[in-house]
Amino acid sequence: MALLTGLDASLWPFWLWLFVATLLGLVIGSFLSVVIYRLPLMLRRSWGETDLPNISLAWPASHCPACQAPVNWKHNLPVISWLFLKGRCANCKNPISRLYPGVELAAGLLTLLIAWRYGASFQALALMGFAWTLLVLAVIDAQTRLLPDFLTLPLVWAGLTFHWLYSSPELFNQAFAGALLGYLSLWSLYWVFKLLTGREGMGYGDFKLLAALGAWLGAPALVPIILLASLSGLLVALIMKLRKAWAGQALPFGPHLVVGGLVLLLGGWEIAELLMLDSWLLITGWAFTL
Ligand SMILES: [Zn+2]
Structure with missing residues (x-):
């Protein structure tokens, strides 16, 4: 995986590759849960439900759906923040859906398994992208039938x-x-x-x-x-x-x-x-x- 000279992961010890891949999976998982939440809303709005808020995948920044308080980086760490906050918003204490840490954990685990099975290669990275997209599709379909x-x-x-x-x-x-x-x-x-x-x-x-x-x-x-x-x-x-x-x-x-x-x-x-x-x-x- 010589994407960057000097950062060739195929030269790393295998455990380091697995560790970095798992971290990458957890962080990507955090983004995937945003896609899972926002994409169906964006689609429904584009199909004519104009009373829905005008959002994109990048805007507005993460915020609590109950009190609109922005989520700072300390409270936005995959899985850890959710556990630390005991599943509640830091500002208004309303519960945060278990879906977020669930998707993050699933993405972390899938990424680890692909890294382990396919080794440090560009192919493994491509297969991770494939698996992440499948995870998003599965959860969106389960929740919205889309x-x-x-x-x-x-x-x-x-x-x-x-x-x-x-x-x-x-x-x-x-x-x-x-x-x-x-x-x-x-x-x-x-x-x-x-x-x-x-x-x-x-x-x-x-x-x-x-x-x-x-x-x-x-x-x-x-x-x-x-x-x-x-x-x-x-x-x-x-x-x-x-x-x-x-x-x-x-x-x-x-x-x-x-x-x-x-x-x-x-x-x-x-x-x-x-x-x-x-x-x-x-x-x-x-x-x-x-
Ligand atoms: Zn809140």
């Missing part, structure tokens, strides 16, 4: 560019097929489901998200991703049913696709093989060599 094109479409192009620049021609072809098949597979499922039941099981955002996962992880990863996502979705539906928190409403599928994608990113083919997906892989591999 998967903004603003994030999904650039993620497709970024994946293709990444493989164009850093992978072999075969892997680039897998990425290209992955984007295409990712979109088309859910698109067809959507129509089969709609024609059979007259209901919409998912939205166009899900197709674009799977296209992005296919672009980054390749076409052979799509089947394990869909299987993992369905398992994860079923599990959550079951838990909600047991807790009587589910009244049959459609549940967002994006977070489960993200779970599938991250498991493949971090676990790789060992996971896919553990799930005994060899036959499925043969079928996709075959479809793909046609």
